[in-house]
Amino acid sequence: MNRLFTFGCSFTKYNWAMWPELVNFEYKPSEYYNFGRCAAGNQYIAHQVALANQIHKFTTDDMVMICWTHMFRKDWFEPYGVGETDGGWQCNGNVFNPGGLNFYIDKRLYILEDFLAKDLLTISNTIKLLETTKIPNHQMQITSVFETTGDGHGIFDNDVLSHPETKPLLEYCQPKIGLPYDNFIDTHDVWFRYFPEDAKKHVADYHPMPEHHMEYLSKVCGMSFSDATVTAAKKCQDYTFEYIRKHRDEESYKDFNLVFQDYDDQDMPSYEMGLCLSLENFRD
DSSP: OOEEEEEOSTTTSSSSOOHHHHHHHHHOOSEEEEOOOTTOOHHHHHHHHHHHHHHHOOOTTSEEEEEEOOSOEEEEEEOTTSTTSOSEEEEEEETTSTTSGGGTSOGGGOOHHHHHHHHHHHHHHHHHHHHHTTOOEEEEESSOTTTBOSSSOBOOOHHHHTSTTTHHHHHHHGGGSOOOGGGTOOTTHHHHHHOGGGTTSSEEOOSOOHHHHHHHHHHHHOOOOOHHHHHHHHHHHHHHHHHHHHHOOTTTTTTEEOSOOOGGGOOOOHHHHHGGGOGGGGOO
């Protein structure tokens, strides 16, 4: 591939090397751009794809890879000097999260079918953009994008999914997006392997580790990885857990295997933790 462009939420760019790092390390594109962002919704993701295309002019020698997130995230673009932010895109995650956007918007906006219709439009238009311009691409999803709230619970009845305003777009999108991570990957298993003493705790950080991403990319995208990539990914993962064991706040997270959350908002040691962000730091 000539250039690699990757898009998504925290499953794409987080506190340690995610799937774009594996692809970049293995396939060595001439240029690599990761547009992932923690808590991003599908509107933000699609906007970044369109923006990147306008700026970088995708060609048939490039590879575009998108990992769509669940539909109940609300992104909005805010002018500079408005509110308490620095302006630009605001990505607030799932509107149903406690303490999230649900405290600030009218309950009438919680029409679930509206989220479905908007994301169907957003995702189908993005896929069509890449298809009509013959840009090589992979479409992925962290969970079943059009069927769950993001916590694994199905929400739509058949009459909604078969509605004439949604069914044609669903039939177009669903076959083009690879199976979701949670179909065959348990992101908790590796945490309990590294921290067997924590097996009775409620939950681990649900973001996949490098070994999960290799499994996913192999099964869904048909990618294979050299021994050099497998070794670098293992070293990166070992280093990440070593850092977590050293720095996690046992007092604050007595029941959870968490050390930090969003990379963009967390004040972490830039050098020590920063090593985990790139597999290049673990190349033999």
